[in-house]
Amino acid sequence: MRTPRLANLSPACLLGVAALFGAAGVARPVCAAPAPIKSLAVEPAAAVLDGARASRTLIVTGTLANGAQIDLTAEARFSSADPKVTRIDRTDGRPRAVPAGPGGTTVTVQARGLSGTVRISVKNFDAPKPVSFLHEVIPALTKAGCSMGTCHGTPTGKGGFRLSLQGYNPEADFITLTQEGNRRVNRSDPGRSLVLLKPLMSIPHAGGKRLTEQMAEYRVLSRWIAEGARADAEGTPELKRVEAVPGRRTLVLPDGRLQVAALAHFSDGSVRDVTEVSKITSSDDEIATVDREGRVQSLKRGDVAILLRYEHEIVSLPLTILKPVPGFVWKAPEEWNYIDRHVNARLKLFQIPASPVSEDTEFLRRVYLDVLGRIPTGDEARTFLSASQTARKTAGASLAGTEAVRPVRAKLVDHLLKQPEFADFWALKWADVLRIQDETLKDRSAKAYHKWVRDSLFENKPLDRFARELITADGGSIANPPANYYRTLKEPNELAEATTQLFLGVRMACARCHNHPFERWTQDEYYQFAAFFAQVDRRGGGGRRGMQPADDEMVVLNPKGEVTHLRTGKVMQPRLLGAGFPTLPEGMDRRVVLAEWMTRKDNPFFGKALANRVWANLLGRGIVEPIDDFRESNPPLNGPLLDAMGADLAANGFDLHHLMRSILNSRTYQASSRTVPGNQDDEFYYSHSLVRTMSAEQLADSISQFTGVPDQFLGYPEGTRATQIAGTKVRTPFLKTFGRPDRNLNCECEREKEPNLFQALSLLTGRDVHRKLRSERGKIAVIAAGTAPLGAVVEDLYLSAFSRPPTAAERRKLTTALAVVSDRRAAIEDLAWALINAKEFLFRH
């Protein structure tokens, strides 16, 4: 076999079927004997089994000739040198060493002709080891699903039985189980306990059959009840951390299997395999699934995390799944800067070809929309296209076409970043997530706040300063507009949620009421972070809460303010996210300490979170998506790229223009949206430019510009563009239909991005567009009144609508079609209507 892509075999191939020849006569291992391995390793090399109920998962890994790792746990054979000490239990499909008696022995593992060994020692075999409520029962209830949000973990419980969500409140759960009557847990007749009978469906259970008597969860629960349903003894060791084994892996389809296991480390130094009571899930079941025993099966190409939850800890094991593409030959796209290096590395790994560099017309329209929020005018298009043509001609044959125009494109990028419209358009994005709305701020403050954001962008204020000014703001809401940060939201809790989401890319809201269900943040950490905002207060507002807010309000500090924990009622000390408790000198504004930490160059969140925001706005998809939801269970699509951009931002003084230039001048950004064979399905790795709908404001402004008829927004002078509206008081149906948010969330997700029927209707029959086409002041009227031949009219409208001249065929066909319409005005109206309704107009591509 000349093509040793041996991992590319279906599981059936592992049974050993002869190789076949492909139709083209090329030797292709459709099916073959199992790939030989050059080495074999077993995890762990040695293990201590403490107590008769301990066990340890055995994970077998082979290394192929090409260096790739393959999981052989399922096919390996295990034999214990002394079955009286340990034996191998494979009944659940997860091979594990279990104790049979005291002593030490060796387990031999064999696969594909190689072997390895595991040293096992069993201690405390005869010592009693009662079931731990905290370390076994609570995790078992979580794993069985009893305490999940849709079942008894919902705040009102189900069927009169309420557990804390995923066991975040074990003390309360203990009382619920043992002290609310004796039917639920029946100490005198354990087998009749409802918590055992119901999940077995021995008696009716609205939640259905959840357990069998063979399952670990059932064994734990029944044993705990049989032992008297007791609380843990004083001095029971605490959980320190959970470890996921075997660690980060790349899996190759079609095999793509992996055994994972969870190890708990306790305060007494002991380590226990807790796989059987850990809840194991996949971050994306379309990419890989995992069963209750920790057996992963990959399904398709991509990045995925396997999450292992045990007690309040959740750890993730990142996996990359590859699917070799037969006959794929990597043609490295050019690297214009570091961004391309990281993007290309992913494309190469996943075997996705990159689309060619965009045409000048394509790039031109795209960069105007992304930076200024509108399409280029006909004149702007002519200017750029002529400059790029000149550059190409001058370069002649000595340079590749794209290389010649790169400086021209870079020059356009520089030019656009200096335009006031850039500040308008990007202020709009910030205004959305900062919730600049008239209801909470009132008109004058909303306008002042918006202007501050806009001016900050226009002067390219470093993003760290921008964030610091917001976080530490106080004073009058008109005199010092960033103080409005503390008027859009008032409760420390809400401010903690907003601040982490906006600047650190972390969604904490779940931890308000309970430990975060799929992230490590605990309820304690939530209130500790909220404590930074405990002393923010307001004066001169509209009186009692719930009344109308005042137009101008003072944000002040109240040194007495504290935050208490929702459940425990304890006063919380401010604690930095994922870091320690800072020292807070007496009288120090806590927010200053927070802002200083947040915007440090080495802050693990800030740079990456902002880089991801900017990247998502330019490329159409965040490296982490949703863009403000960084967590281990939501792996980035290109971690090294995100790290590099975060570092680039920090190293350059959090200069937004610098980061935008890096992105906009990358080949990745400038790739065509036209797909090539092999990348049509790629929406994640930036092999081609993503086509997306224009935002409401982009579309409104682009239509106004194209028709030469500006919108009139209530309270703003004529000619104000939609991107320039400060607050939310202007509510036109057109903007709403196209997804303009009401700014009630600190989340870009509030902006609707999916196309819908009413958008089609409002362009097709809507009176807004109709009026602009019919306006006597508009461009259509002017062109219709002129004498330019239809061919020239087509030429002109194409350039101002699509930023490109029509092709010869388009020009000919349209001229012919329009020539039969006797009314010149109607003909031109109809053409303009068709151009606006064309997808080429409506989409950024």
Place this chain on the structure above:
Amino acid sequence: MISIKGGRTRLCDGITRRDFVRVGAIGSMGLGLPQLLQAEAQAAQIARAAGKSSKREKSCILFFLMGGQSQLDMWDMKPNAPEMIRGQFKPISTNVDGIQICEHMPELAKRADRFAIIRSMTHFAKNHAPACYYALSGTAPKRDIVAFGLTADDYPAFGSVASLLKPATRPVPSYVQLSPALIGDGGIQMPGLHAGFLGAKYDPLKVITDPNVDSFEVEELSLPGEVSDRRLGDRRSLLKLVEDEFPLMAESKAVGRMDQFYQRAFNLVTSPDARRAFNIQAETPKMRERYGRNIYAQQLLLARRLVESGVRLVTIVWGGPINAPLDYWDTHQGNFPKQKDKLIPIFDQCYSALLDDLKDRGMIDDTLVIAMGEFGRTPRIGQITANGGTDSTGRDHWPFCYSITLAGGGVQGGQVIGKSDDTTATFEERPVTPEDLTATLYHALGIDHHTHVRDQLNRPLPIVRNGEPVLELWGSAPHA
């Protein structure tokens, strides 16, 4: 497009806002098209599987009477109570033994065998906005304050959940709101009518033009005057010509979805069938008279047409605070003349016309009709609970015990559920909360009220918290 300046609001809360209200607007995204397309395909499948005799889907008409009807003056009269409580109206007998209602509802008295009265509705919210939120979403408001705003993480309206879980199976919207103004959008923010955390695509299709006006049309579903059907056809060919020359656009999924919406939009605008649902002009003058020639009556008639064409839920909001053309149920002053001269006769006529009409068309068994407000009115005349402007001729808000009516959809008429005390100050038997009522509405549409939906943070949340359907309505034993 007609734009008007909003007048002063007339909601008793005293929230006065001038705002820009657009007449003829259509709510964004009410149709929930992805589901619609999917649902259509499913429906076709079901129809194929079941032969042509596929059973009619369940629908609901919610006649929302803002301000709340007075239980004492209409449905739960206490002729033996002191005058300051019983008021000026007298009870009359109905065609059901033992059920009496207000003398000013003679038509409904003849049809009492066709609707059920719940006399023990109860909750705590005394202000309009939180009470509307409670009544329509079935979720208790966090605070009972006048300025209870609407937010993106609100619990969804009953109709929004229905359009998610039981979308219309014909090419019509799932959830339509007929109201005299853009309630829930600009001007006044009335929570409880919108999709909340489900996202705008489950908001209702809002029609705020007056169907009582001869020129009534839904703007987005009709063409501008200068554009004939033929010219639209020409434009469509021109568009095709332009797009055919730029084929790369066909490669994106988003473009493909937009293209589907364009096809649908062309169909809605050009196909007579699709226009028919809103074409109230197709009703005979006699039928229109039968309901009554006023906005709410005609909205009720329009609701019947919409349900007939497959719309899942139509909410008629009687009581737009802005430019409301007629008085509504918030009777802080002049309680008796307002009800006697305007509110009750209009209600009596159109509600009974609807019951007859649904029956005549064989739709009554599949259409649940519910008439309710967000609360009732105070037992004692002139008593102040929420609004200091209430005078000695008015009744203030009273959420603690009030009455609503339900009909159709298999509900057994001629029954009274629950019992109030001597003055309707509180319930005596069988309290029914907004949670229970919402569960009841889901039950009527065949939606399991234990279903969970997901919010923006992907949290699973139950569509009903702590509520159980009022099964007695269908003649079953109450939920244990």
